[in-house]
Each structure stands twice: as C-alpha cells, then as structure tokens.
Amino acid sequence: MAVFKKQGVFWIDYYVNSRRKRERIGPDKRLAETVLQKRKVAIAEGKYLDKRTVPHCTFNELGALYLRWAETHHQGFASTRSRVKRLQKTFGTSQLSAIAPLMVDEYLSKRATERKPASVNKESQLLHHMFKKAMEWGKAIENPITHVRPLRVYNRRLRYLSHEEIGRLLSAADEILRPMVVVALHTGLRRGEKFALTWQEVDFRQGVVRVLHTKNGERREISMSRTLRATLEQLPRRVDTDVVFPGRAGHERGNIRGRFHRALRDAGIDGLVWHDLRHTFASHLVMSGANITSVKELMGHKTIAMTLRYAHLAPDFQRDAITRLDTSMDTTSVGQAVSA
Numbered sequence: 012m013a014v015f016k017k018q019g020v021f022w023i024d025y026y027v028n029s030r031r032k033r034e035r036i037g038p039d040k041r042l043a044e045t046v047l048q049k050r051k052v053a054i055a056e057g058k059y060l061d062k063r064t065v066p067h068c069t070f071n072e073l074g075a076l077y078l079r080w081a082e083t084h085h086q087g088f089a090s091t092r093s094r095v096k097r098l099q100k101t102f103g104t105s106q107l108s109a110i111a112p113l114m115v116d117e118y119l120s121k122r123a124t125e126r127k128p129a130s131v132n133k134e135s136q137l138l139h140h141m142f143k144k145a146m147e148w149g150k151a152i153e154n155p156i157t158h159v160r161p162l163r164v165y166n167r168r169l170r171y172l173s174h175e176e177i178g179r180l181l182s183a184a185d186e187i188l189r190p191m192v193v194v195a196l197h198t199g200l201r202r203g204e205k206f207a208l209t210w211q212e213v214d215f216r217q218g219v220v221r222v223l224h225t226k227n228g229e230r231r232e233i234s235m236s237r238t239l240r241a242t243l244e245q246l247p248r249r250v251d252t253d254v255v256f257p258g259r260a261g262h263e264r265g266n267i268r269g270r271f272h273r274a275l276r277d278a279g280i281d282g283l284v285w286h287d288l289r290h291t292f293a294s295h296l297v298m299s300g301a302n303i304t305s306v307k308e309l310m311g312h313k314t315i316a317m318t319l320r321y322a323h324l325a326p327d328f329q330r331d332a333i334t335r336l337d338t339s340m341d342t343t344s345v346g347q348a349v350s351a
Contacts, residue, residue: 012025013047014040014043019038020036020038021036021037021042022034022035023036023043023046025047025051025054027054028111030111031158032050066149066150067106068145068150069103069105070098070102070103070104070105070106070110071099071103071104073107074095074096074103074141076145076150077095077141077144088203089203089206090202091137094134095137097134098138101118102114107150107151108151108153110155112158115138115155116159119131119134119159128161128164132161132162132164135159136161138156139157139159142154142155169290169294169320170283170287171290171291171293171294172196177196177291179278179279179280180192182278183275183277183278184274185274188267190243191205192274193239194242194255195285195292196288196292197238197242198220198233198239199310201226201289202286203226204225205255205256206256207224207254208222208224208255209253209254209255210255211253215243218235219234220232220233220235220239222311226311231311233309243255292310293306293310293318293321294321303315303318306318
C-alpha cells in the first residue's frame with residue numbers, strides 16, 4: 012500500500028482480495044495518506060465495499076461472447092477459437108470478478124513448462140484482450156492480467172525443408188493434406204490466410220492468387236507456378252461454400268495439427284512446424300536468386316528487416332555467393348605482389 016504522485020496529483024495504491032486498487036485523491040498529500048489509512052482499516056475489518064457493482068459473468072460466458080465478436084474481427088479465427096477453448100478449461104466456471112492476478116500467473120507459469128514462450132505470449136495477449144472487451148461490454152470491472160509482461164523469445168535458426176524433405180513430406184501426406192502443403196510451399200501463405208482463401212481470390216485467367224485476408228490488412232498478389240495452378244485446378248469445389256480448403260459443413264478449416272504431425276512422422280522429418288512451410292517458400296526464393304524486395308512483397312512483410320532474416324535460411328546459397336566473389340574479385344595475385 013502506498014501514496015504516490017502523478018502529474019501533480021496524489022493517488023493511493025492498495026490491494027483487496029489480491030486485486031490492485033488505485034484511487035485519485037487530489038493535490039493534498041496528507042488527505043491521500045488519511046484516505047489510505049481508512050482503506051487499510053476497512054480492509055482489515057472486512058468492511059471494504061467496492062463502489063462499483065460487480066457484474067456476474069463466468070469466463071465460459073465471456074468466451075462465447077468473445078468468439079462471436081472474433082468471428083467477424085479476427086483473421087485467424089480458428090487459432091483464436093482454439094486458444095479460447097483452452098483458456099476455458101482452466102477458468103471456465105469462474106466468475107470474472109474471481110479471477111485474480113495470482114490465478115493468471117499460476118496458469119501462465121504452468122503453460123510455460125508445456126509450450127514455447129511465443130505460444131504462451133499469444134495466450135497471454137488473448138486473455139488480456141478478452142478482459143479488455145469484457146470491461147467494454149460491462150461484464151468486468153478490472154483486468155487481472157495488466158501486470159503480465161511477455162516472456163522473452165529466443166530467436167532460433169529458422170527451419171526450412173530441403174528439396175529431398177519436400178518430396179518425402181508430399182509422399183507421406185494424405186489426399187487432404189497434400190494440396191494444402193503444395194499451396195503453402197508455392198505461395199508462402201500464413202495458415203490463417205490459406206484457410207480463409209476463397210475461389211474468388213484464385214484468378215486462373217490472370218494466373219494469380221489474390222490474398223485479401225492478410226495479417227497486416229494489406230492485400231497482395233502471388234503469381235501461380237505450374238505446380239500451384241495444377242494443384243488448384245484439381246481441387247474439388249463444394250456448392251455450399253466458396254472456401255478453397257473448407258472444413259466440416261463448409262466452415263473455414265480449423266486444426267490440422269494431428270494430420271500434419273502424422274505426415275512428418277511417416278516422412279521421418281523432425282523439428283518442423285506448419286509455419287516453417289512459409290519459411291521454406293522464402294528460403295527457396297532466395298536460393299533461386301530472387302531479389303529481397305520481391306521476396307518481401309510476396310511474403311507480405313511490413314519492413315525489409317523482416318525479410319532479411321531469411322538469409323539465415325540459405326547457408327548453401329551464401330557459400331555459393333562467396334565462391335562467386337572469389338572468382339569475380341580475385342585478390343590472390345595482389346596479395347602476392349604486396350608480399351614480394
């Protein structure tokens with residue numbers, strides 16, 4: 012519990028039932044100290060009353076509301092739905108007013124032992140946003156996750172498939188997974204972009220795939236390779252949906268993790284996740300000699316810095332470049348002349 016000054020005004024800071032409270036008092040420090048002392052006494056005697064009426068809403072109810080909202084506003088809705096359901100398993104029947112910072116910390120600490128930091132951060136960000144929307148909707152009065160800081164994500168060498176691994180993966184993939192893998196390898200689409208792709212965005216006449224539902228909201232076009240065109244032309248179309256890769260009942264396809272992992276296992280490929288197919292697309296573009304600006308546009312990156320990291324995916328290409336440098340800029344004879 013403390014008194015602090017911010018922008019010329021004194022505030023009091025204290026906790027009630029593991030919940031942090033802050034009150035703006037005014038320019039008088041002594042008054043702030045007096046009010047804080049009164050709050051301490053009220054809390055100790057169990058007489059503290061929150062002036063705001065605490066709404067009744069369980070986390071399950073919030074989850075249902077949030078998913079209805081996210082279906083319209085989130086591009087990667089399938090991932091959002093999966094994460095909300097996972098959070099509901101822990102917080103589901105709890106009233107939002109009963110979910111304290113300690114509960115959140117315990118959950119995130121447990122998840123940190125099960126998943127990578129980046130995955131835990133995504134769940135943390137989603138939980139924060141769910142409570143933010145709950146406050147906007149009048150379902151909660153506080154956000155118990157405002158204190159959480161993102162876990163440090165350690166960059167690793169980006170994984171990509173070699174030509175030989177691509178062949179093994181496609182051979183191991185079943186008839187449903189195989190065209191998804193081909194499209195990913197020949198477009199570099201993010202998972203959410205691919206599963207939101209509709210036939211209206213596939214222009215066989217112009218030979219391009221128009222990506223409208225992007226992460227950054229900026230549309231882009233990707234020219235079709237012969238393999239991509241042939242794969243798309245062979246895909247069956249359903250009358251109940253315009254989605255290229257529909258799930259059950261025509262809805263956007265959700266989780267294919269199990270199908271993908273089985274194919275990886277049968278192909279004998281380790282250390283690969285679905286997003287690495289996007290890395291593979293960029294890597295092979297670089298190794299084939301594509302300029303970095305073109306790769307940036309095809310990948311839909313905001314900045315060139317995001318694209319430059321793919322240099323690490325092409326060590327053989329880099330060695331070839333250095334070898335060519337030896338040939339085109341031979342300084343051996345110069346060095347010998349200087350030594351002489």
